[in-house]
Amino acid sequence: MSAEFSMTVNGRTVTVDVAADETLLHVLRDELLLTGAKEGCDEGECGACTVLVDGKPVDSCIYPAPAAAGRTVSTIEGLVGSDGSLTxxxxxxxxxxxxxxxxxxxxxxxxxxxxxxxxxxxxxxxxxxxxxxxxxxxxxxxxxxxxxxxxxxxxx
Ligand code: FES
Ligand code: FES
CATH class of the missing domain: 1.10.150.120 ([2Fe-2S]-binding domain)
Known part of the structure; x- marks a missing residue:
């Protein structure tokens, strides 16, 4: 079964159509090619995959991708300013x-x-x-x- 949904990622609205049991980490890395969030344990233990969903840190390796529908996702790629300035x-x-x-x-x-x-x-x-x-x-x-x-x- 697949799930099509939209979310805002680093200020841009994206629509994806992925397996309903896909994780947010794999959608970010494999569909959107945002590889800053890392795949470490893949079990919610190490935090290498942390992104923000509506401003809150989540382990994206265990966060069901469809749960991000309509939400705002921030990854490390979205932090740097357009002029290259660091946060x-x-x-x-x-x-x-x-x-x-x-x-x-x-x-x-x-x-x-x-x-x-x-x-x-x-x-x-x-x-x-x-x-x-x-x-x-x-x-x-x-x-x-x-x-x-x-x-x-x-x-x-
Ligand atoms: S990869 Fe370790 S918590 Fe997600
Ligand atoms: S795991 Fe190498 S800098 Fe943290």
Whole structure:
């Protein structure tokens, strides 16, 4: 059985016709060729596939694609400005050397983007709680947390 539906992805309305049990991650990567969201565990455990649906982080590998019908989806590709400018969280990762292999980075950036939309001055605890569903094998997390704290303190 297939499902045809429309959603807004990074500001653009798209209509897709996919298998009814398809996940949002595979629609983004395979149909829309937006490969920034990564396929890690494919079981909702690692957060590498995190995108925002109506501003909230979701594990797109377990998010049924038809559930995005009529919703607004944001991926890492949609964050950078038309002039190439980075968002504060993206800039924090660059300036804070918070990336090693980079596989987890899009998921972390999306989760943290949602966090600072709701809370522009998160504490370390807020950041750690927000990131509880995002796993990183490389950084040990401290460079990521320090980068976000530095960036959000500088914004005040
Ligand atoms: S790939 Fe989705 S949570 Fe791991
Ligand atoms: S930077 Fe390699 S998994 Fe996070």
């Amino acid at each position: 504060p969280i993206q800039r924090a990762f660059v300036d804070g050397f918070a990336v090693q292999c980079g596989f987890c980075t899009p998921g972390f950036v999306m989760t943290l983007t949602a966090l600072i939309e709701e809370n522009s001055k998160p504490t370390e605890r807020d950041i750690r709680e927000a990131l509880s569903g995002n796993l990183c094998r490389c950084t040990g997390y401290s460079t990521i947390i320090d980068a976000v704290l530095t960036a959000t303190e500088e914004r005040s």
